Amino acid sequence: MEYVYSGNIILAVLLFAIGALGVVWRRHAIAVFMCIELMLNAANLAFVTFAYSINDSMAAASGSKPLDGAIIALFVMTVAAAEAGVGLAIFLRVYRQRGTINLDEFTLLKD
């Protein structure tokens, strides 16, 4: 399939790559979490772009509804918010106990 909006897709791939590299390189838990959010948003951008480039007849042929992708982006945002709620609570709980959320300093469970 030809990419109609290839600029958007390239941007999405770049954002995803930046996020993934950030998760690997950054050691501060909040920074890592921001990188994960960036990856989710890259997925959202891709969903919205694809939804825009799939016209009604294409959607009907494959059994989906027009603009499915745009609606999926809303769901992904909701899930990301729920994830942020749980994640930040876990960070706070660990910070209170250990005084740090630098991932390199968590070595209690290393063998």
Next chain:
Amino acid sequence: MQMPHIIWPQWLPFLIPLIGGIGVLLFDVFSNPESSRKACPAGAVATCLLALIALYKVFADVAAAPAYLPAEYPVFMISQFSRDCIGIILLGAALLLTLSPRGIAGKNIRAGEYYGLFLLSVLGMMLMAASVELLTLFICLELASLSIYVLIGIEKSNANSGEAALKYFVLGSFASAFLIFGAAFFYGHARTTFLISESHQLVIQGIAPYIALGLILVGLAFKLALAPFHLYAPEVYDGAPTPVSALLATGIKVAGFCVLAQALVELRRWDALDQGATWALVLLALASVIIGNCVALVQRRIKRLLAYSSIAHSGYLLLGIVVLSDVAQVGTPQLALTAISVYLLAYTLMNVVSFGVASSLGGRFEEELSNYAGLAKSHPFMAAALTVSLISLTGLPPTVGFIGKFYVFAEAAKTSYIFAVAVAVVFSVLSAFYYLNIVMKMYMQEQEEGAPGVERTLACDVALGVSMALILLLGIAPGLLFWMM
């Protein structure tokens, strides 16, 4: 816009855990801690058993044609295979919930939060096993995962528990991001997010959809703890409260394998799989079998050992899944699916018992393996239960572990990847060393002087006894399995 027409009875097996989970959470708020400590576990176990009965009553005849839910926008499919997987998840959850009161005793955990979240995460796993659409899969996976992140870190006074929660959260959401990004590209190319659809053929062309499916596989492989995505497993299993480690090792894996198997059956039906995809799965399976078994040999802590053993078992299971994707394999996938569901049942029972013994004994028995020396003398029942489950994990008769492994390997040997089966058999012989080493410790070695005994509770004995009986009974008379399913 017309609202979807919902037929209530079909949703009953899923509504029961939802209502049960929220009910348990609310009950805890409005009652005193003493009574909720007694009522919450009972309510949670009853919820799981009710859901199990409802599941088999409502979906009694899905063997002929799978049920699609909801009718207008069928994002869930209950086939015979996914129904059995959901049943296995519920059975495992009921047993683990029975073991939980002892497992979380004295750990400063609020009963309502623990049992409520446990039920909600079980609901997430059930829905995940049934989902055939990528967004639904993502949301259900997140429902299961978000509850589990909290459950892992629920032991507030324990630094290990918090560290495990942090690690699993960071890596788990990283994996989910891969899954949803893969889903976006799958949507862009196949123009639908449905992996399985009753009415439409899935059209896959070119290399891009395979990259998308690969990203989705990475996300799932993380949840299934397949090598090389297994690095979190030993640490998280070790740090989490033991019944939660067991849920991580059983429930979410059963759900993940169910999704993977159904997706592969569908992709092969539309002839959308090539040799490369199968090879990727074979390599993942072999890596898991080899790494899991080799690293388990040198473990000194019980839960780390069980974590590596569960990685190895994921590898064996994936070999069974490979059968479904092998293009050379002709005929219906029904036999292979049956083999996988038998193995999943066996795997769940064995892990419930081995984690269950650790959590029922508690304290030092959740840590170093050397503490198991002389257990046969001080706690003969626990030692017997652990022995049965370890023999089953090794895959020796007369246990259900043998039956499961035999079926899966026999199916996999029919494909052109027979060398992979040979490697798996060799490494499963190797696994006898570390499994039977524990048995030897329990029966041949003497206990340390002055080690305190552990009091037994009826609930633990019942749960372990039932699972042990099932392991032996289904091992001796495997025909019962087909009568049950």
